[in-house]
Amino acid sequence: MNKTFDRTSSILFALIGALFVAESRNISTSAYGSEVGPNLFPMGLGIILILLSLRLFWETFRYRESVTSAVVLRHKRFLLMLLATVLYAWFLEDIGYVISTFFFLLAGFRLMGSASWWKSAAVALAFSGGVYAVYVHILKGTLPGFPTWLGL
């Protein structure tokens, strides 16, 4: 177990609990025809969450830190993939499904260690084009199409 993470997360969860308690004070305390308002449930849960977080914090003093296994974390690869995913999600609506998915997959395949550009591009194209064709043209679903400035 990781003490630092457990402590940080217990503080974080306590803060979340406190936030819910504080904010639920702004919600009306009764509903029409009932003494029980919409504030009660979140407030009660917030208090329980704070108590549980305190207990977790207390527990972190009681166990010994276990030795972390020697797995090498590949932070760079992860951050780049995360960045690619965020950019993909962000620009999905602007540049359309096919184009954004193609570039995301191409970048993703290469980041994960695919050796050949051609193979990556072919798989990426097949997936993005295939999903778009099947979903939009056959199943009549909605996905962002091609951007208008392409003139398609």
Next chain:
Amino acid sequence: MEALQYLADGFTIALQWHNLVYAFVGVLIGTSVGVLPGIGPMSGVALLLPVTASLTNGLSPEQAAASALILLAGVYYGAMYGGSTTSILLNTPGESSSVVTTLDGYQMARQGRAGAALSIAAIGSFVAGIVALVALVFLAQPLSEVALTFGPAEYFSLMILGLCAVSGLGGKSMTKALIMTVFGLLLATIGIDNVSGVARFTYDIPDLYQGLEFLTIAVGLFALGEVFKTILEADGTEAQLIKVDRILPTKADLKRSAAPIARGSLLGFFIGLLPGAGATLASFFSYIVEKKVSRQPERFGKGAIEGVAAPESANNAASGGAMIPLLTLGIPGSGTTAILMGALLMYNVQPGPLLFSDHPQVAWGLIASMFIGNVMLLILNLPLVKVFAKIIETPPQYLIPLIIAISVFGVYAVQISTFDLMLLIACGVAGYLLAKNDFPLAPLVLGLVLGPMIENNMRRALTTSNGDFLIFLQKPLSAIFLACALLWLVVPMILKLRGRQVVVNEEA
């Protein structure tokens, strides 16, 4: 015999050609997902949830719900089965319920009996699936009739029991499991309160008025979380795959595994019924039982076929048993059934006692299709074992980005909002971090699904009692449920204090 009549109706629904296709596709995808390292039943079902939602677009809501559920349930037990393949061939369990299978399964494979192990796993799963189904058919109706007499107070307490059971067995630390449960319940309060119409915790952000979408969070936590884990931790070394030669088991193998399969199925089914105790516990227990019962316990761990047959039947029977509380009481007992419940709610079908009277097509269609799905699983798996073994060799550099792309596609297709995509990615990161530090994810999803129902029932009960909380203790059934809930939390704690090893149920 009413049940048989309903079952026959269910078969007419499940045998419609499109539903047969859905069952087939579900089982096929499920098995592939189970075989693929890194995606278990839970992430498989979560990943396919939005895809099924878009596939069933054109159907009427009832039919769509039935078809979607048929497909997702197919994925569920397909994945349960597929997980055993990697256990046997690679010594790496595809999901936690197949951990036990590695003990004897891999040894059998090394002795050149991989085919026999795989096929006995398939046969065991099939028998177990059928046992669970027969029990489901006869228990479903009576149980839901009992549940119909429940008032809001009983429901509230029953759901609390469900949550406590899952948290009590939820992982290495009960505190962490409880934190995740409460956090899930809190997340469920975001959005418009559906009793009073008041907006809670929305801060005038339009995306929040509907509440956080269950689907986005489930896909993010399970599917993306596991993908991120693979990206960060995979070392790139390839495991040695054992070749499959002869597929059919010998007569002696069959004879030896008959009794373990029967015991495993029954044990698994009853363990599956209990909320919180899922397939993983079932497989562990049945392995221990077999070892106790066996006349030559020393053979276990060295390639005893009983050690494959019993746990594999038990985990499949448990996943069938887990459907009973879901369908009759509306209370999911595990992460995967919580996701199935989320799927039902997406189609406006409320699982619970009224399911059988309000939506008989959905309920009985699903039950019948589980039967068909099990037959398909057997037909598909025996001859195709070699093909599935090939799936393990899918190059991860293509697989990982494709899973991300499928998650994004699925969530966008249903939600059509960039906000949900960002939430998806955030949940993926959170899911990885939390799971890595022993925060179990299943209780969070369970809390998220059950949250609105618990709150509604609590408030309805309190309204009838004029705000007096004692109503939950004055109703006898409700008091019993609450007492059980308390026991479920206290007993493991006492056992732990006494230094006993408590078997915990990891995600399944």
